[in-house]
Amino acid sequence: MTVTVSADVIVLDIEGTTSAAGFILGDLYDYARPRLDEVLGRDDDTVRAARADAIAETGLASDATDAEIADALRELMATDVKSTPLKTLQGILWAEGFAAGEITSQFFEDVPPKLHAWHEGGIRLISYSSGSIASQVPWYRHAPQGDLTPLVEDWFDTVNAGPKKDAASYRTIAASVGVAPDRLLFLTDHPDEVAAALAAGWHVIALDREGEPWHGSDFAAPSVSSFDEIVVSR
DSSP: OOEEEEOSEEEEOOBTTTBOHHHIIIIIHHHHGGGHHHHHTSOOHHHHHHHHHHHHHHTOOTTOOHHHHHHHHHHHHHTTOOOHHHHHHHHHHHHHHHHTTSOOOOOOTTHHHHHHHHHHTTOEEEEEOSSOHHHHHHHHHTOTTOOOGGGEEEEEOTTTTOOTTOHHHHHHHHHHHTOOGGGEEEEESOHHHHHHHHHTTOEEEEEOOTTSTTTTOOOSSOEESSGGGEEEEO
């Protein structure tokens, strides 16, 4: 099935959409999990803010140790809770891991060719993920198919846009990029994100990839199993 949409901007989810959720929840989570204690102890403004937010979010005492906070964050990781302070700390660690060549990213084979084609056709590409921008950029930069960051115009996460299940977040992105909602297309695999973007007046195509967590869901938008099934015109 081919789905055709007229849009000026495509906003891309990552997990389950451009990339396999299992890779992120496996290799990347495994890399970050044992390093949380160390990063929490760093003398850095971003880390200190994330540390305070993590204490508030997990209900720990204000004098909680780095080890206690790390254990609480690992519990969130075990159930894939979309925690902003956790995503911030993971982003720092992943960026360092990518730079050191200790971890690599992963994209479905159908994704990079379509990103190049859309970009060359004048379609603006934007990334919006629950993962921090600090993790999104190196994810695209270290793609096995080559650096994809030149294709992506802007980056959004739950800090500068808001939660992905909230329609207000999509209105924030539309205002930021200066495009009418009906000229924006969101690609995601999550039914709740589909609903939120639709409520904000966006076009949405759901990625229903076999083997991914939300495969077979009841999406309130057209669904495809590959980027090859998507046609975008301006």
